[in-house]
Each structure stands twice: as C-alpha cells, then as structure tokens.
Amino acid sequence: MTTGSDIHVWLQAHAARTTWNLLHDWWTMLPKTKRTLAAADAVIRQGRRELDWLGVLPAQAAQAVLKTYFQAWKNCWEGRAGAPDFKARFRTRMSIDIPQGRDLQVVRVHRRWGMANIPKLGRVRFRWTKDLPVGKHAGKDHRITGARLIKDALGWHIAFRVTNLAEAPAAHPGPQVGIDAGITVPLALSDGETAEHGPWLSKEEEVRLLRFEQHAARRKAHRKKGERTSRRLHKTYDQIARIRATAKRRREDWQHKTTTAIAETYGTVVVEALHITNMTRSAKGTVEQPGTKVVQKAGLNRSILGEAWGRTVALLAYKLAHRGGTLAQVPAQGTSQECAQCHTVTPGSRRSQAEFVCNNPACGGEGNADHNAARTALHRFRTGHALVPAAGRAVVRRAGHGVEPATAR
Incomplete structure (x- = not known):
C-alpha cells in the first residue's frame, strides 16, 4: 500500500x-x-x-x-x-x-x-x-x-x-491420504509423494542477516543497563526484521500453494496431532539439574518453529472444508517407530532419518521412514483411532x- x-x-x-x-x-x-x-x-x-x-x-x-x-x-x-x-x-x-x-x-x-x-x-x-x-x-x-x-x-x-x-460444497470425491510433517522432508504423503522447499533465504541474505545480528549484539553490549536503545540499534533491528519478514512471506506462500494442491487432490487428509509447545520446550533445565545438549535442542526448536506445522494444519482445515473435504487428526505417539505393514513397534526399526526397516522377523518391511509414518497415520484413521476432526467452516x-x-x- x-x-x-x-x-x-x-x-x-x-x-x-x-x-x-x-x-x-x-x-x-x-x-x-x-x-x-x-x-x-x-x-x-x-x-x-x-x-x-x-x-x-x-x-x-x-x-x-x-x-x-x-x-x-x-x-x-x-x-x-x-x-x-x-x-x-x-x-x-x-x-x-x-x-x-x-x-x-x-x-x-x-x-x-x-x-x-x-x-x-x-x-x-x-x-x-x-x-x-x-x-x-x-x-x-x-x-x-x-x-x-x-x-x-x-x-x-x-x-x-x-x-x-x-x-x-458437495462431498470431495478425492482419495484418502496420510501426511507426516518433518524437518528434512517438510511433508511426506502416504502415497509416496513429498512436498519440499528450499531455504527461505538466499546465501547473500543469510550473510546479511548474520552481519546485522552481530552488529546488534555488539551495540547492545555497549548499552548500559536502563539506558534507552539508540536510534542506530533500532535501525539495525529494523534491518533484521525486514529480512526475517521476507523469509516468513516466502514460507507462507509455499504453505498456501502446497495446502491448496493437497486440498484439491484429496478428499480426506489425516495428520498427526502434534503438541508443538511440548516439542519445542527448552532443554536448559534448572540450576540443580541442568539439561544436556542445550544448543542442539535449541537448533532443533528453531527448525520446528520455522516449518510452522500448526499453520499448515490450519490452512488445510479451512481449504478442505471449502472444497467439501475432511481433515482428521490421529495420535502422534509411535508413528515413526510403527511398521506400516505389520503395525508392530520394534526397537531400532528407524535406522536413520530416512530409512525404516522393520525388525519383526515375520515382516521385514522396509522403506522410507517418512512415508512409513504417513501410512501409519492413515491406518490409524481407518481403524477408528481418529481424534475429534479439526474444525472447518462451510x-x-x-x-x-x-x-x-x-x-x-
């Protein structure tokens, strides 16, 4: 404007x-x-x-x-x-x-x-x-x-x-699909499809953001306690905010386009009921019982929040309702360890971020870990383990x- x-x-x-x-x-x-x-x-x-x-x-x-x-x-x-x-x-x-x-x-x-x-x-x-x-x-x-x-x-x-x-709208004639949300693969679908994106910022923008953050840290370190923030520091904060706002817009654009494509293709979408607040809780601990791997957990929290899974689910809810589709949520516990073929949980089945091998001797199923979790979520919905469906508006x-x-x- x-x-x-x-x-x-x-x-x-x-x-x-x-x-x-x-x-x-x-x-x-x-x-x-x-x-x-x-x-x-x-x-x-x-x-x-x-x-x-x-x-x-x-x-x-x-x-x-x-x-x-x-x-x-x-x-x-x-x-x-x-x-x-x-x-x-x-x-x-x-x-x-x-x-x-x-x-x-x-x-x-x-x-x-x-x-x-x-x-x-x-x-x-x-x-x-x-x-x-x-x-x-x-x-x-x-x-x-x-x-x-x-x-x-x-x-x-x-x-x-x-x-x-x-x-x-009339009932959506599309098929059912399960979705697993992740970091390496943002959205993995039970039919083998994936929805991925590149970095929200280019290399030059990441360098500029790091430089502005370093400038802000140095200027903040020289400010005395109780002293008003200088105009120069406010200007640096504004420069940081502009770069982050650019990344946010690109993420929201990708979310809108991706969720629209999913809502137009599928009639029923099943997602995991993730408690993101608990997942992104700090590992710092207390003075008596300090946490471990605090820096690594902080980086994981930033990656989870950067994907904005909650907003993706909210977009899917109203877009599916607009097209006559349904969004269902199933319990998320154990979907990454449960085999999508025999539906048993065995220790060590998830070999890596992307590899899943069932340790059940009678099964031996293997495949991509993200798609396996998406198929498990869809199976839970079909077997009556769905939670209260996410609210959609007609x-x-x-x-x-x-x-x-x-x-x-």
Missing part, C-alpha cells in the same frame, strides 16, 4: 495503540462490578473529546479498538488465550481498523492497482492481488464489510474483510490484500 500521508497513518496507528493502553489501565483499575462495555465506550468518547492527539483516530476505529479489547477479555475468560496486556511502542504491530465497508469506496484503477478511501487519510493506492466485490460485482451477499491497515517490517498493507454467501471468510490472507489460493 502506498500513501502520500505516511505521517498521518503513523499518528492514527499510535493513537489506536494508545487507546488500547489507556483503556487497559482504566479497565484494570476499576472494581469488577463497574467494568461494563457502556462505561468503557463513554470513557473513550470523553478521551477523544479532551485529547486532541486521540481525536486523529476516527470514531469507528476507536470503537473497533474497544470491541477488540472486550473480545480479548472474553477469550481469556473462556480459556482460549491469556489476559490482554500493555502494547509496547516498538514491539507491537501497528494497525488501524476500518470497520465499515461503505467508507472504503474501493475502485480498481487498472490491472495492478486499486484505490481505497481511508477516513481522515484520504485516498490510498494498493496492489490489486485478489478479486474484490466492487462495482457491478458487489451485492447484498457479496460485499466488502471492512478493512485493516497493518504495518510490518516491509511496509504498510491493507487487508479487506469480505462476506460471501456460498452454497455448502462459509469461508475471505481476506485479500495483506499480510494475513485467509482465503484459498
């Missing part, structure tokens, strides 16, 4: 962040009996009247901050997330919500660019990367309902919220032009 009034975008984004922080302070200081949505709404209105720098935020955007904050507390009360917290200036992703689609007045300029109206900012230009219901293509059941401006390390972006009423929420796409590609 490009705009000629970047300073005004920053002012609105900081006003939205400050509104959240002031609301959080007011909410936590009040007795629980006086915490109501109506009282919070009145406080925000009063603050916008008395503080000019809060008034730069449109009223609808301020109401969106209140709605998001209240929803955050509901998620906390229902056990879905932790309690809302203070939003720091340099660690918080800047964003502005436009909750009413009629204010946007989106038009397509030509094939690659579009224009949208942002309250108190004016017309802004954005890259047209997905179809939007504008002009004659818009209707009561297919229209833009809002948008969000988002600032990441690579610049400002706009994500549109689109409502689309569609018929429930009506798919579509969002486009931004860093948080939520639609099939």
Whole structure:
C-alpha cells in the first residue's frame, strides 16, 4: 500500500495503540462490578473529546479498538488465550481498523492497482492481488464489510474483510491420504509423494542477516543497563526484521500453494496431532539439574518453529472444508517407530532419518521412514483411532490484500 500521508497513518496507528493502553489501565483499575462495555465506550468518547492527539483516530476505529479489547477479555475468560496486556511502542504491530465497508469506496484503477478511501487519510493506492466485490460485482451477499491497515517490517498493507454467501460444497470425491510433517522432508504423503522447499533465504541474505545480528549484539553490549536503545540499534533491528519478514512471506506462500494442491487432490487428509509447545520446550533445565545438549535442542526448536506445522494444519482445515473435504487428526505417539505393514513397534526399526526397516522377523518391511509414518497415520484413521476432526467452516471468510490472507489460493 502506498500513501502520500505516511505521517498521518503513523499518528492514527499510535493513537489506536494508545487507546488500547489507556483503556487497559482504566479497565484494570476499576472494581469488577463497574467494568461494563457502556462505561468503557463513554470513557473513550470523553478521551477523544479532551485529547486532541486521540481525536486523529476516527470514531469507528476507536470503537473497533474497544470491541477488540472486550473480545480479548472474553477469550481469556473462556480459556482460549491469556489476559490482554500493555502494547509496547516498538514491539507491537501497528494497525488501524476500518470497520465499515461503505467508507472504503474501493475502485480498481487498472490491472495492478486499486484505490481505497481511508477516513481522515484520504485516498490510498494498493496492489490489486485478489478479486474484490466492487462495482457491478458487489451485492447484498457479496460485499466488502471492512478493512485493516497493518504495518510490518516491509511496509504498510491493507487487508479487506469480505462476506460471501456460498452454497455448502458437495462431498470431495478425492482419495484418502496420510501426511507426516518433518524437518528434512517438510511433508511426506502416504502415497509416496513429498512436498519440499528450499531455504527461505538466499546465501547473500543469510550473510546479511548474520552481519546485522552481530552488529546488534555488539551495540547492545555497549548499552548500559536502563539506558534507552539508540536510534542506530533500532535501525539495525529494523534491518533484521525486514529480512526475517521476507523469509516468513516466502514460507507462507509455499504453505498456501502446497495446502491448496493437497486440498484439491484429496478428499480426506489425516495428520498427526502434534503438541508443538511440548516439542519445542527448552532443554536448559534448572540450576540443580541442568539439561544436556542445550544448543542442539535449541537448533532443533528453531527448525520446528520455522516449518510452522500448526499453520499448515490450519490452512488445510479451512481449504478442505471449502472444497467439501475432511481433515482428521490421529495420535502422534509411535508413528515413526510403527511398521506400516505389520503395525508392530520394534526397537531400532528407524535406522536413520530416512530409512525404516522393520525388525519383526515375520515382516521385514522396509522403506522410507517418512512415508512409513504417513501410512501409519492413515491406518490409524481407518481403524477408528481418529481424534475429534479439526474444525472447518462451510462459509469461508475471505481476506485479500495483506499480510494475513485467509482465503484459498
């Protein structure tokens, strides 16, 4: 997204962040009996009247901050997330919500660019990367309902919220397949196919990232305790963030394309129910009982988190639901040691990262270890060992032009 009034975008984004922080302070200081949505709404209105720098935020955007904050507390009360917290200036992703689609007045300029109206900012230009219901293509059941401006390390972006009423899809006629997620082979399928990718960063980008990280470490070492971070160090942090954001975008692009291909090919996809939080727990231990191979475990944790297995499963869930397919999860324990032919677990069957040889004398099956685990997961599903299926939505929420796409590609 490009705009000629970047300073005004920053002012609105900081006003939205400050509104959240002031609301959080007011909410936590009040007795629980006086915490109501109506009282919070009145406080925000009063603050916008008395503080000019809060008034730069449109009223609808301020109401969106209140709605998001209240929803955050509901998620906390229902056990879905932790309690809302203070939003720091340099660690918080800047964003502005436009909750009413009629204010946007989106038009397509030509094939690659579009224009949208942002309250108190004016017309802004954005890259047209997905179809939007504008002009004659818009209707009561297919229209833009809002948008969000988002600032990441690579610049400002706009994500549109689109409502689309569609018929429930027919059952997917595709076959069943099991998937094993790994590091060396990102996705191994039970039918022998694999989904692989190269490094997210080129050699030159990795060298630049290492150099910036070394610069940041040296500058941080010279900073005294309690001293404010220098602008030079903040600039180095921004350079690091831009390179990492580039790698993240490439990973998300690969995930979208891969999961779309799987959802279009297969009717039932079976994955392991992985507890990634437990898998990436630190091996540091305690002072009394220090851990072993801490550095190696830290590297393994980075590799696991870099693959973002949880996000891959989430993408598969809604893309399969959109096409009439099903995503099922089975227990992950022992899938890498169980033979896919005789379904027995024998010690030492997995000879290496890629080789599996069953030690059962009556079987002697061998093959690729990743494909063996995928076939084992599929067998567990067929024999009734599936857990509660991952939730899918019949009506798919579509969002486009931004860093948080939520639609099939």
